[in-house]
Amino acid sequence: MAETAVKERNEATATKTVRFKIQRQDSPESSPYWETFDVPYRQNMNVISALMEIRRNPVNSEGKKTSPIQWEMNCLEEVCGACSMVINGRPRQSCTALVDQLTQPITLEPMRTFPVVRDLVVDREVMFDSLKKVKAWVPIDGTYDLGEGPRMPERKRQWAYELSKCMTCGVCLEACPNVNDKTNFIGPALISQVRLFNTHPTGAMNRDERLDALMQDGGLQECGNSQNCVVACPKGIPLTTSIAAMNRAASVYSFKRFFGSDHMVD
Amino acid sequence: MPACLSVLRGVKDFMRDSDFGLRRLHSLLGIIPIGLFLTQHLIINHFATQGVEAFNKASDFMGNLPFVLWLEWIVIYIPLMFHAFFGLYIAFTAKPNTNRYGTYRNWMFLLQRITGVILVVFIAWHIWQTRIQKALGADVNFDMMADILANPFMVAFYVLGVISATFHFANGFWSFLVTWGITQSPRSQRLSTYVMMGLFLVLSVIGIRAIFAFV
Numbered sequence: 040m041a042e043t044a045v046k047e048r049n050e051a052t053a054t055k056t057v058r059f060k061i062q063r064q065d066s067p068e069s070s071p072y073w074e075t076f077d078v079p080y081r082q083n084m085n086v087i088s089a090l091m092e093i094r095r096n097p098v099n100s101e102g103k104k105t106s107p108i109q110w111e112m113n114c115l116e117e118v119c120g121a122c123s124m125v126i127n128g129r130p131r132q133s134c135t136a137l138v139d140q141l142t143q144p145i146t147l148e149p150m151r152t153f154p155v156v157r158d159l160v161v162d163r164e165v166m167f168d169s170l171k172k173v174k175a176w177v178p179i180d181g182t183y184d185l186g187e188g189p190r191m192p193e194r195k196r197q198w199a200y201e202l203s204k205c206m207t208c209g210v211c212l213e214a215c216p217n218v219n220d221k222t223n224f225i226g227p228a229l230i231s232q233v234r235l236f237n238t239h240p241t242g243a244m245n246r247d248e249r250l251d252a253l254m255q256d257g258g259l260q261e262c263g264n265s266q267n268c269v270v271a272c273p274k275g276i277p278l279t280t281s282i283a284a285m286n287r288a289a290s291v292y293s294f295k296r297f298f299g300s301d302h303m304v305d
Numbered sequence: 306m307p308a309c310l311s312v313l314r315g316v317k318d319f320m321r322d323s324d325f326g327l328r329r330l331h332s333l334l335g336i337i338p339i340g341l342f343l344t345q346h347l348i349i350n351h352f353a354t355q356g357v358e359a360f361n362k363a364s365d366f367m368g369n370l371p372f373v374l375w376l377e378w379i380v381i382y383i384p385l386m387f388h389a390f391f392g393l394y395i396a397f398t399a400k401p402n403t404n405r406y407g408t409y410r411n412w413m414f415l416l417q418r419i420t421g422v423i424l425v426v427f428i429a430w431h432i433w434q435t436r437i438q439k440a441l442g443a444d445v446n447f448d449m450m451a452d453i454l455a456n457p458f459m460v461a462f463y464v465l466g467v468i469s470a471t472f473h474f475a476n477g478f479w480s481f482l483v484t485w486g487i488t489q490s491p492r493s494q495r496l497s498t499y500v501m502m503g504l505f506l507v508l509s510v511i512g513i514r515a516i517f518a519f520v
Contacts, residue, residue, distance in 0.1 A: 128405055214406060216414060221398040256321040260328040263399060264480045265414035267406045280489055287486020293325065 055080040058100065058144040059089060061108060063158050071155075075100040075144065086126060086133035086147065087112055110159040117273060120208025124159045125150055130213035132273055150213040163209045169225040170207070173252045175232040177242040188241035195238065202235040202281065204274040211278060214271035216263065223257025227268035230259050231281035237288070247303040250285075250292045259285055331391045332484045334384040335477045342381055343474055347467070347508055350515035357447040360518075368445055385428070392421045417476050420469040427466035447519070454519045467512035475505035 056077040064071040077100045078089045087110075094107040112122040115134045122133040125148040127141055138145065153161035179185060191199075205228050212218040212226035233249045236242040253259045259282065268278040295303065320327065352363040370376060396418040403411050434453055439445050454460050479501045482488040488497050 214402070216399045216401050216411075219398075219400045221400075254325040256324045258325060260325045260484075262484075263395070263414055264410065264483055265406075266408065266410035267402070270406055270408055277491075279483075279494070280491065283483050283486055283489040283494070285486075286484055287489060289325070290329075290486050293329070 057084070057089060057138055059093070060144045060146045061158070062146070062148040063108065064149070064155050065157065067154060067156060074105060080138070084138045086124075086136040086138065086141075086145065087115065087122060089138060089145075090133070090147075108159065109157045118206055120206035120210075123150060123208045123210055123213075124148065125213065130210040130271060132208065132210075135273070150209055152213045152218055153209060161209075163207065166207050166209060166212070166226070166228065169229045170232065172225070172255070173229055173233050174245065174249050175229070175236055177236060177239055178245060179241065191240050199235055199238055202231055202238075202276060205231060205235075205276055206274065208273065210271050210273060211268035214267040216265050216267070217261055222261060224261035225257055227262070227272075227278040227282060228276075229253075230262070230285050231276055231278050234281045234285055234288075244304060246288075247292065250289055251296075253285065254289055254293065259289055262286075327391060328395075329484070331388060331395070332477075332481050334388045335474070336481050338380045339384055339388055340474045340478065343470055344508065347471075347512045347515065351511050351518075353447065353450070353515050353518035360447045364445055364447075368439075389421075389425050389428070393425060396421050413476050413479075417473060417480070420473040423465065423469045424473060427462070427469065430462075431466065450519045454516065460516065460520060463516050464513060467516060468509055471505050471508040471512055474508070475501040478504065 057080050059076045059078060061074055061076065062071050063074050076093050076098075078092050081088070090108055090110055097105050097107040099105050110122065110124065110133070112134065113119040114121070117132045117135045120132065123130060124133055125146075126133060126136045127146055130150050133147075147159060149155045149159045149161050151161075153163050153165065156162050179188075207228060209228075211228050215224070215226055217224045218226045230253065233253050237246040237249055262282050264279075266279050269276075269280075272278055349363050349367055350360075353360040399414075399418060401411075401415045401418070403415050435445060435449065438449070443449065454463065479494075479497055482497050483494060488494045
């Protein structure tokens with residue numbers, strides 16, 4: 040019974056299609072080209088379900104059979120960041136990009152701030168390398184059990200939780216005019232991560248090491264205050280506040296480092 | 306040739322290693338001394354609205370300050386040259402995207418870079434027309450500026466230069482406050498936007514009034 044209903048609905052809406060204009064690229068070195076697709080409309084469809092439909096039936100709008108589009112996806116609920124791409128000119132996650140809310144033709148492009156692997160797949164490894172550079176973790180290993188760390192006030196935990204929502208999706212780097220092939224700028228997300236780990240009561244014991252890393256070439260200082268990151272962030276992380284806060288910490292730290300101080304972590 | 310290349314490589318290494326220090330210096334010099342000098346310069350120019358006598362008296366006073374050459378090099382030329390050349394590097398390594406994000410701040414980001422490039426050209430021209438002519442024997446006085454501004458094209462160029470300077474200073478002051486971590490919260494940054502808008506308007510009126518006093 041239910042199956043018949045679905046079938047009937049599919050037939051009833053089969054004439055309605057959604058046009059996609061997709062920028063494709065066959066290999067990391069080859070040049071990009073555009074291909075358009077007309078995908079049968081279904082209620083509540085998102086960009087990913089449309090890409091799945093193209094994968095099922097890889098025929099472009101000229102009726103020619105083509106290779107299926109390559110893209111990445113994982114959680115399908117906007118917490119992993121894998122399916123980020125440029126949709127109608129703006130970087131965002133394709134899992135939460137609902138077709139009903141987008142103007143057509145819907146254009147899909149890879150986030151070209153990162154090296155393109157194929158079609159909409161990009162290699163975001165540079166961000167993970169940067170996370171290692173700024174030591175975005177809380178070191179707890181020792182030669183003996185170090186016991187419990189200091190308690191974190193509940194209100195601080197709630198605030199830090201907002202910063203911890205960062206999924207390293209790369210949208211803020213794609214939105215930033217200072218992250219490009221002419222600079223080494225590590226980008227807004229990484230600066231906010233240093234703030235998160237420097238705020239953690241145990242993480243704060245190594246805050247000078249993270250600040251040191253953050254002030255290397257391509258670090259915090261390359262922010263140009265266009266403030267696109269905070270507009271673009273899908274998780275609503277206060278990235279520009281984090282940047283200004285780390286600017287203040289770096290100002291204090293740079294004075295200590297220059298003039299010498301015996302208080303490097305407080 | 307290899308020696309030349311190794312010097313270049315040395316400069317590049319130095320710029321990489323001291324990126325943080327250079328950028329903070331760039332931010333600081335934009336306000337102290339360059340922004341302060343700009344404010345003082347525009348206020349002294351404003352004497353022109355009180356007539357030839359008043360302007361010549363003020364300009365004589367400034368031009369005959371003790372240690373004037375030292376003051377000029379330390380307060381103006383060296384900081385200005387560093388700010389200008391490092392600023393060009395910053396401007397041309399950005400990829401503006403106001404078509405993607407047409408927000409106020411993103412436009413300010415672009416305009417800061419455009420006015421900076423305009424100012425490198427304008428200030429070079431302005432120094433050639435005034436300070437270098439003085440070094441070559443000309444007198445710096447009301448007539449010098451009146452002669453320059455007798456050309457309507459020069460009036461337009463000077464208006465563009467002064468507006469670019471006051472904008473670049475006011476908006477640069479805003480980002481100075483962020484860069485040094487003085488304004489952190491969105492509210493403090495919004496309030497400082499209003500203050501800097503006021504500063505831009507006040508300095509622009511002072512600057513433009515002075516220009517038209519010579520015309």
